[in-house]
Amino acid sequence: MRKIFFFSAIAGFFAVLLVGCGGSKAKKAETAQDSTLTSVKHPEWSRNAVIYEVNLRQYTDSGTITAFAEQLPRLKDLGVDILWFMPIYPISELNRKGELGSYYAVKDYKAFNPEFGTIDQFKEVVKQAHAQGMKVILDWVPNHSGCDNAWVTEHPDWYAKDENGKMFGPYDWTDVYKFDYSNPEMRAAMVDAFKFWLTEVGVDGFRCDVAMEVPVDFWDETRPQLEAVKPDLFMLAEASVPALQKNGFDMGYNWPMKDLFSEIAATSGQYTFKGENGEIRKFPVKHAIAIDSLLAKQAQDYPGDTYLMNMITNHDLNSWEGTEFERLGNLQGAFAVLSYTLPGMPLIYTGQETGMNRAFEFFKKDTPPTWEPRNEYFTFYQKLNALKHNQSALKAGNKGAQMVRYATESPDLYIFERGDDNGTVLVMVNLGAEELPIAYKGQAPSSDGLTNYFTGETEALPASLAPGEYRVYTK
Secondary structure (H helix, E strand, O other): OOOOOOOOOOOOOEOEEEEOOOEOOOOOOOEOOHHHEOOOOOOHHHOOOOEEEEOHHHHOOOOOHHHHHOOHHHHHHHOOOEEEEOOOOOEOOOOOOOOOOOOOOEOOOOOOOOOOOOHHHHHHHHHHHHHOOOEEEEEEOOOEEEOOOHHHHHOHHHEOEOOOOOEOOOOOOOOEEEEOOOOHHHHHHHHHHHHHHHHHHOOOEEEEOOHHHOOHHHHHHHHHHHHOOOOOOEEEEOOOOOOHHHHOOOEEEOHHHHHHHHHHHHHOOOOOOEOOOOOEOOOOOOOOOHHHHHHHHHHHHOOEOOEEEEOOOOHHHHHHHOOHHHHHHHHHHHHHHHHHHOOOEEEEEOOHHHOOOOOOOOOOOOOOOOOOOOOHHHHHHHHHHHHHHHOHHHOOHHHOOOEEEEOEOOOOEEEEEEEEOOEEEEEEEEOOOOOEEOOEOOOOOOOOOOEEOOOOOOOOOOOEEOOOOEEEEEO
16 A cells, blocks of 8 residues: 555664674674563564565566466575565455556455456465465455445445545545444454465465554454464564554564665765655655664564564555665665665565666556566675575574674764674675765774675775675675
8 A cells, every 4th residue: 555654663673782882792682672572473484584575467568477477486596485465356446546446445355356367376376486485475455445345335334434424545545445443243354354365375474554554452363363274374564563563463564764764865865756746855864873773762662573674665665755766876785785684574576676766557557577687686686685594693583683783983884793603794884975984983893704795705894985885794
């Protein structure tokens, strides 16, 4: 669903140890708020996972599920672990937006969109994905349905009403009607629809659209029912609300980190996206060191051992807020590195692995990306995916290693290390507008045994970094 700017500030799960300003270097992970750990038991496979968002309509010339299936070996080579399909249900025709309508105006929660193929074909693709070692989660729309969903006429009491007793859609979403979660029958029907896809199709979980608009207690009550069907269930909330991740969700959106990335890029003169009014959005001045403050707030606010999804793009950002190149400019590579190495799970959106620098149409068919030949962006993300898989220090939740930050004289340099008994990852990025000398305020990272991850060479640590330059070292 198109993102509305009402998301609350969120928080994460790792304390940041600042070295050189009175702290002492440490390696072991420390989970924030151990006394308030999430009750969610994450599947072990999710700890080092990379999630990939599939925009099926725009993925191939035909936009069908069978055409998409031909890309599974490529995505396996890329190193994808979780395939998140944008909604694959029939789209309502009443009050439809554009030529083909929004994925998020669901006409039938237990059917497959005939524009994409048949449900049997989708079942086969789920099996093929599983055979390739990938999981499949579905984009779910629990807050509202399309205006001609059968529930509208069969169960009008399942929908919220305005002061005139009429159904309505939230915000400017005129193609949907909002549900009334005070109705227990409506809740039961929603849970039943969830279970259909787990039992009949074999999917592994759900990404839940605007999950914060649905009462928290619904999610708390629903997860155990779904886990009874699928014990290693994975749930992603399109929300930045700590309470949702206490009992309901494995992972939430890291919207505030995304916003901070944009603010840092704008401060460095790299944000160029023009909105509908033809003007570039104004942002507060923020530098790289502001990441520390956000991580500290995340450690305080969220229950321990929950995940946040880090990203430089997704379907909402691409279609409504600009591509990663428009928002982040020459810093996009550095921010991509951070999305993989900061606490949480990284996201790749359709076309991101090709360096696609254009927005997809949202309500009509568009031209798919060019998947072959594979280019430097594919290699870049393939390397980052391997880093995420092979370095246990980068695991999500409290099984990952604590961040050790090295303070520098410049607020635009961000240098940190995450290490455990199995290895160390050192990350260095310049998020400023000019080349900067690396001058530490105190302790500096050791170069002993480190290898430049992208070149494979052993080298001295750099004395300076160009704007947008990133270095990743491992041992």
